[in-house]
Amino acid sequence: MELLRLSKAAKRLGVHPVTLRLWADxxxxxxxxxxxxxxxxxxxxxxxxxxxxxxxxxxxxxxxVRVS
Known part of the structure; x- marks a missing residue:
């Protein structure tokens, strides 16, 4: 088991680091x-x-749809 930093884990998941931080919180x-x-x-x-x-x-x- 490897411990990944926030940016590397986010890259592996294909999400933004802020999203991963919110998931962790x-x-x-x-x-x-x-x-x-x-x-x-x-x-x-x-x-x-x-x-x-x-x-x-x-x-x-x-x-x-907007009709004028």
């Missing part, structure tokens, strides 16, 4: 503190990955 992903830095277990990061096809995520679309 809300408890969505476990975090280990090393001094003043958050570190993420490579095992936990791999478990959070979404399959390339998007998995079973539902895509919502909206349409806005």
């Amino acid at each position: 809300s408890g969505k992903i476990p975090v280990t503190w090393v001094g003043r830095e958050r570190r993420f277990s490579s095992v936990d990061v791999e478990a959070m990955k979404v399959p390339a096809g998007g998995g079973d995520r539902v895509r919502l679309e909206g349409l806005y």
Whole structure:
């Protein structure tokens, strides 16, 4: 098990570092503190990955039409 820094873990997940920080604050992903830095277990990061096809995520679309 490797402990990843915030930026490297975010890159592996394909999300912005701020998003990963919010997930850690809300408890969505476990975090280990090393001094003043958050570190993420490579095992936990791999478990959070979404399959390339998007998995079973539902895509919502909206349409806005304005007629003058």
